[in-house]
Amino acid sequence: MLSNINQPIVAGLLSASIAGIVAATALPFNDRIDYKIDNRIDSQPAWLVPPKAEFRSLERGYGGIKILLALLSTGGMFLTMLIARSEGEQEPVRQRIKQYKNRVYEFGYAAESAYQMSTTATRYKKLAEADEVAFEGEIEQAYMESLGIDPSVQQPLLTGTATLESISNPGDKVDPQANSPELPDQTVGPKMPVLTNYPSVLIYGAPGSNTVQLRLK
Amino acid sequence: MYSEFDSDFDYLNSETPQQFEQQNQAKAPEVTNIERFWMLTGNWGEFGSYFGVGLSASLIVRAIPALIPAWVILIPAAGLGLAVYSLAVDGAAKLRSQLILIAVGAALIAGNWDAWQAWIIANSQMLIFSFVVIVITIGFVAAQVWSKLNNAK
Numbered sequence A: 001m002l003s004n005i006n007q008p009i010v011a012g013l014l015s016a017s018i019a020g021i022v023a024a025t026a027l028p029f030n031d032r033i034d035y036k037i038d039n040r041i042d043s044q045p046a047w048l049v050p051p052k053a054e055f056r057s058l059e060r061g062y063g064g065i066k067i068l069l070a071l072l073s074t075g076g077m078f079l080t081m082l083i084a085r086s087e088g089e090q091e092p093v094r095q096r097i098k099q100y101k102n103r104v105y106e107f108g109y110a111a112e113s114a115y116q117m118s119t120t121a122t123r124y125k126k127l128a129e130a131d132e133v134a135f136e137g138e139i140e141q142a143y144m145e146s147l148g149i150d151p152s153v154q155q156p157l158l159t160g161t162a163t164l165e166s167i168s169n170p171g172d173k174v175d176p177q178a179n180s181p182e183l184p185d186q187t188v189g190p191k192m193p194v195l196t197n198y199p200s201v202l203i204y205g206a207p208g209s210n211t212v213q214l215r216l217k
Numbered sequence B: 001m002y003s004e005f006d007s008d009f010d011y012l013n014s015e016t017p018q019q020f021e022q023q024n025q026a027k028a029p030e031v032t033n034i035e036r037f038w039m040l041t042g043n044w045g046e047f048g049s050y051f052g053v054g055l056s057a058s059l060i061v062r063a064i065p066a067l068i069p070a071w072v073i074l075i076p077a078a079g080l081g082l083a084v085y086s087l088a089v090d091g092a093a094k095l096r097s098q099l100i101l102i103a104v105g106a107a108l109i110a111g112n113w114d115a116w117q118a119w120i121i122a123n124s125q126m127l128i129f130s131f132v133v134i135v136i137t138i139g140f141v142a143a144q145v146w147s148k149l150n151n152a153k
Helices: A006-026 A063-146 A164-168 B007-013 B017-025 B033-063 B065-088 B092-111 B113-122 B124-149
Strands: A032-037 A040-045 A054-059 A201-204 A213-216
Touching (some): A006 A063, A006 B033, A006 B092, A063 B007, A063 B033, B033 B092, B065 B092, B092 B113, B113 B124
Antiparallel strands (some): A032 A040, A032 A054
């Protein structure tokens, strides 16, 4: 791929100049005279023709064309040299600018990648936190369901000012307008384990069955 | 953080623009193909310019016969001066003067091949005689030297 329009121009100029020099070199300069002497036909410049020769014809020389081609080729060669020298001085600067552009592009790409990595890490961190909160909520819900409490039902609220009496006997602080607690009878059964003591807890149970299975590992 | 990257990306860890520049400048300069192209075409253009000047000048001189005697003296004189100059100087000037000598000499010989041919034909008898004299002389001297060197035998 051509990166510089002067490249084909210089190449063409150099080729044309070489062709011109070759043509200017190859063509004969002087006129030559075809003559016959002693049953032999020869061709020489005028000053080499023997006096006794019999003139036959004249071969035109190409002196003018040679000079014209030589001058044009000289100009073409000189122009080739000027353009090539100039481009040769500018080319390292272009290469350096190109390298800088590439590095700017790489730097931008690396920065964008780092930004995406950071964003992804933050997102996963938030997702993990939300997942943990949700997991704790599920445990709490399962625990409440194991106690026979429907988590979706509004629980009775305590009213009034907390006093020492209310702490020891909170019954009088229950809001009579709220739903009755309808606490189930405390059945004797296995105690709820402290779930945080276990690295992995699996809780499952049929919806609405009011029973929960815990599998501890 | 980016240690797993290739070493080409090390300059991205530069903390200051100066470090970035220094790391770039520390790399060895590489000559690209396009730079090589410009150097080659420039050299050929320079050689062609010298060759073309010599060719044009010699052809113009031939086109004006009255100038030939003057240039027959001037061109060898200038060539001799340039040859002495090329022997006296060093470096780029020496190379350039030798380049000019080669280019102009080649132009004078190749571009005027018909004139040299005519000159050889016109002076063929003298050239043959000179050649024979030289061969006989050198042969005689060589035989004498050879006989003296083998005198002991």
